[in-house]
Amino acid sequence: MRRLKHNFKKGMAFVLTFAMIAGLVPAMSGGANKVQAASGSGTEPSVSAYATKTQLMDNTFAPNADGTAENYGMIVFGKKSDGITAQEWYILGEDKGVSGDNTIIFATSPIATGQKFNSSYDNKSFASSFGVYASNPSEVYANHYGASDLRVALQGMATNTNYFTTAEQGLMNATTVKTKDTKNSNVTYTTTDKLYALQGKFDDKKLLAGTSDSTVLAVYSYWDGYSWSNDSVFWLRSPYADDANIALLGFTGDFVGNRNVDNDYAVRPASNLNLSSVLFASAATAASSDQAKLGTIALDKAMTLRLDGTGKNIGTVTYNTTTGDIKVVKGTTSQTVALVVQGNDGTNDWYYSKQITGTETINASDIKSALSLTSDIDLSACKIWLETTDSTSNLTYAVNATDIISITSVAITDIDIPVSNTALDTEASCTTEGVKSTTPQITWTPSDTTAGYNKSYTASVTLTADTGYEFADNVTATVSGNTATSVTKNADGTLTVTKEFTTDKRKIESVAAPTVPENNTFTAYYGYDGYDTTPISGTNTELGKTATVTFEGTTSPTTEDMAVTWTIESDGGVYDKTPEAENTFRWTIPESALTNYNAADCQGYDISTGNITGTITVKNKAATPVAITGTDSSIVYTGATVDVSQYFSIDNNAGAATYTLVTGTNGGTGEGTLSDTTLTVTHTGTFKIKVSTAANGIFAAGEKTVTLTVDNGTILYTATDYSTTYDGQPHSISVSVTNPEGTDVTYSTDGVTYGSDNPSFSNEGTHTVYYRITKDNYTTVEASKTVTINKKPVTITAQEQDIVWGNDINQSLYTVSEDGLITGDSIKEITLTPSTTDRTENGTISVSGVKIENAAGVDVTANYDITMANGNLKITHNTALAPERIEASKTKTTYTAGDTLNVDDLAVTVYYADGYSEPVQDYTTNVFAIDMSADGDKILTVSYTKNGVTKTKDITIKVNAALASYKIISGADSEWKQNTDRTITIGGNGEFSKFESVKVDGSIIDAKNYTAKEGSTIIILKADYLKTLSVGTHSFEIVWADGSAVTSFKVSKNTSDNEGSKDNNGNKDNSNDNPNSNPAAVPDDKKTNDSNSGNNTDDSQQITAPQTGDNSHLMLWVTLLAASLAGLLALLSVRMKKDDE
16 A cells, blocks of 8 residues: 555656656756766776775765765775675765764665564653753654664664674764654754664655765665665665654665554665774775786775774885886785785776785786786876785775885085195085985095195095985986096995095295395495305305295195295396495295195296296495494583583594584584683583594494583572552562672563562552563573552441432432541442332342542542442332322123113222322212113213322213014924925014024024025025934024024924925925015915925826736746646545545
8 A cells, every 4th residue: 555655656746846847947957967986097096996085085975965976986894794795885975073084984785684663663761872852752752763673773783793893893983963753843862873874854865864964865876776675675764754653764766765663674874984094995906815816997896995004014015117116025914915006097997916925026017918908007107005904803904105216317516626725525415306315425535634735535425315216227426517436326225426536736825035134234244354255155144045935725834944046136246345235136946846836826936937036135234333422411601611522432443533513503502612622601502512533444433422501500589579458558579689799680560671670559459570680691580479459348338218209319328337448548429229219118228339539539449348238218108199090990881771870880999100009989970971761882981089180081881772572473393304305484573674694503504504585584494404404403593683583493304205395384395496485474374285286296206116926937837836736636635545544
């Protein structure tokens, strides 16, 4: 019956599907086709035959959103229920809900059959093992997956070594999935297991896998092969929504159907594998015996995971794409180890495997022959590894091959060419790809550390190939861009490169000329009896026998003394023996001494001869001088003659002596005569006396000059100062001479003009007197002494005075201190000055302008030290003064016509010439003469009289007229809505001729914001101005010259879009069209709407109704609707029949 119902449903579904497809044909581009695994490109294996860990996880195998896939990959993992047959799984890519590297897998065929979903229809009391709920239920239906026998069976398989070895179980991740509970309001609960059933929807053609059911598996992609047999149809975890005893199943190649839970069906679970230790997966088969295993790989062959074999001692494998060699070394593992090479010939995937027992080299050409391939194998595109399978764990471990690249040439750089006397370079550079060290060490032969001169050296550098590289047998090498001397590939695989170098001859950088006598002057005589003939003959050593050359570098020795030969260069080679004569000599280092050196850059090198040479000029020894000494002396003039020979000492070898007195510009300052050795002084000073001796044999002529100073004699005398206080008498200094007699004493007051009179002084001050004492041949005495006369102190004090303002002080009221003036002196002039002429209680009288004369009428004021003391001064107010002015102020000065003017708030102050002022009350006003009944400015005059003089002050009183009373006659309390072009019109009863301004919110607004018209006064507020105002009530005032009227208007939000432009009466505003209109002048009972009826069209808007629906074909939708109704009736019929059963 269920089969019949299902067939019926399928038929109806077909009808509905056909109908919908017919309607959707214009929008569909075609259906989905199952795509097989991509074929290999070149020699790369196909992804379905070899997949990296990344490809196992990424979108390479992951299904599309519609459940199809671009690539379909399968792996072998575990066994079926018979414990023998390998279980194959679809690879579905990474599950983001599971941590770490992982992939979802789904069984390609049942792992077991004959499994019930549940053996009973009874509800089960809830247990925590059934799943995790937000709130646990009390019981669940028989179709509850968490409580099902199916789940228990899957949990058993996941821990059963007949299905999965312990190691395989360790690779299985638990997955948390959600399932609905149809008994408990369709809430979802979660279960977490290593094996789990897929999710599905009744009548759908897709299954869902993964933590979030986001991996979609289409029927024709992952569970095709139409079959309704119990061994093919497999349980899902989804309950059937309409029956507690029915669960959903996947009908292979068909759809998601349902069956009672106690039926036996197959199990095709999903799982999740931990890929953290996986290297790759491959469908190649490894050799298990000494017989090679090879062939092509079928498209549908499942791959086997290869786990990381590091640490398993499998061995190593390398390959060289240049030579085609694959070198294999088996490790220490006792397990069988096989080499596997996998590739693609452009059509088929192929593999080659060979068991490895030791060390072996296999060439790509051997594999090509074994597989009968037509093209050469490119190892760089192949997958090569060593593997071993653990029979206990049923897992395969692998190590990938390492690509070995041949190095065919190397370039060694940065070797410093050996330079003499420089440290030999110890480190080179090699940036050739594949060379392990970029800075290889250099070994030198011979093993010097510093390079010698004119010497051969061989540099040797040994290079090691980096991992994955090796040196080719015919490798070439360059050193600093030049071909190496030798290239040797060593037994251990290293490469030794040599290069020979030769250093230059040692350079002579400089030469020091042979030694010569100090100051280039010989110390011996030559050419005379008893002496060598020339300086270069005999055993003479005054000219050096060697020249010192300096070599480049620091290698010892750095210098060498080389023998030289001497020749006479000057006067045709003839030596001039004259004392102090100069001769030029040439020294030479011969070429024969320079054979092993490079002297080309040395100063003095003669390129024509190969010698180093130079010249030097030496002066002959001078004649031997005689010794004549003399001492400069000084004597004091006494009048006697002087013997000058006493001042000289003459060598006994000297010739005859002659004494002369040097005169002229080189002579002395003294005057006198010299006869032989006797000097007669006529005027003291210095005398230059010279003694001259004649030449005597080998001794030179000589002379000596001494200076004899004959100083003046000294005059002995005494001189004294004079000091006193001013007394009116004359005073002088005193001078007295004791030796010699006959001196001349003169005096001066300016140090220029001298006379015999000794000056005297009587006025105060320090007076200098210069004196001069003279006599021939004696030192003139010039000095000075002072006469000091100090000022006499005196105090003059002003007496206290008390005067009335306007009067002068008495100039004779002062006192002089006792004993202040000497007899005969008196005060002739004095000035007493008051500190102020204003009224004061504490003024002062100062003293100045004092002049003192003596009895002869001479001003002697300067002879006194005058102290001037102030006296007190008091100046009082003069009551006889008349007032100069008055000042008056009044608190209130503005009144309204008809008010009473009072002067109670009047304040009056009187001012006098002496600065005195006082407030007064006895003033008078004209208050009673002012007319307060009329408006206008009034003058209030204040008067005050004293000492016959009257002063007045005017105050302006402003009298304002009484204000007129005005009111708003139209437009009061108007309302204006925002976002409209309306205006507001308000009228007042004031005369338009007196109109002055408009105020809004208390402030006068600009006239451009309104229009003012007659009739009394009409104000129209413009829309542009109203748009600037905020929402709310605003005060409004019309101001005339003599009054104002006040109202208010309201600005409100506009809740309608079709208000149009109306005035405050609700009518369209035509004020701009008819500037003479006067709404305010029209009585309310006369107003009609007729005047605006012609403008109604202005407020209308043209509206286009939006189109609804679409332009689909009506017949198509009618057909679809009919088909849907037919399907619904069929479903209802089936349900009714089921209820009958």
